Amino acid sequence: MNMDIGDELVQALPRMRRYALALCRDGDVANDLVQTACERALAAGGPGDSGAPFMAWLFTILRNLWLDRLRRLQTQGVSSDIDDHAEALPGAPGExxxxxxxxxxxxxxxxxxxxxxxxxxxxxxxxxxxxxxxxxxxxxxxxxxxxxxxxxxxxxxxxxxxxxxxxxxxxxxxxxx
CATH class of the missing domain: 1.10.10.10 (Winged helix-like DNA-binding domain superfamily/Winged helix DNA-binding domain)
Structure with a gap:
């Protein structure tokens, strides 16, 4: 394993998870997508010859994984969409x-x-x-x-x-x- 890609992946995890959550709106599915994307990124060893910026390359992997999952769900006929839970509004005076x-x-x-x-x-x-x-x-x-x-x-x-x-x-x- 290239240590540079491992370090970059660790730094990219919060952004990857946020993007995965935005795509699927389900924490467990987002975690699975990020984990699989990290596995693929590590196996590939980096963006390679494409010259793509690292984050764009990771987001492409995540997006492709999500699209693959959607295709699988369509063929299975299963669909789920969980609404986000609103956080409590701040109540301190002057805000x-x-x-x-x-x-x-x-x-x-x-x-x-x-x-x-x-x-x-x-x-x-x-x-x-x-x-x-x-x-x-x-x-x-x-x-x-x-x-x-x-x-x-x-x-x-x-x-x-x-x-x-x-x-x-x-x-x-x-x-x-």
Whole structure:
């Protein structure tokens, strides 16, 4: 085993688990996906000749594992979707801004599953996992122009569904390649 890839995998685990949770919304399934992705990454020894950034390569492995699982579930006729449990709102005085932000986040979280899968997945990669447009294009196997237009449509649709301004969703989002 290459020690560099082992160290990089350990550092990537929180992001991998967060992405896996975003894909499947089930902690046990997410853990299984991350474990299998780590096994495959270790067996491959790294991104190899593809030149893909390490995180994009790991997210691609996770995504492919998730798609394989979905295909298996479709042929088995079994489907499960577990709703996220909302955390308690902060109650300390003077936290009005935090409460407003938390409520807005909850509306966005409730609206996110209503987006088409391709838009939802892209939003998660770019806005949550902070992949560049180029890295997201690599993970999804689409041109960068498709990433940019799909992301713009996703942000607008999410803002409509959540009842928030589109500017709110743009804050902190990385841009470019």
């Amino acid at each position: 009005d801004l935090r409460v407003d932000a938390r409520l807005r986040l909850e509306r966005v979280q409730q609206a996110l599953p209503q987006l088409p899968a391709a838009q939802r997945e892209l939003l998660l990669l770019v806005c949550v996992e902070e992949l560049s447009y180029k890295e997201a294009a690599t993970v999804l196997g689409v041109p960068m122009g498709t990433v940019m237009s799909r992301l713009a449509r996703a942000r607008l649709k999410l803002a409509q569904l959540a009842g928030v301004s589109g500017d709110t969703l743009q804050q902190g989002a990385p841009h470019g390649g």
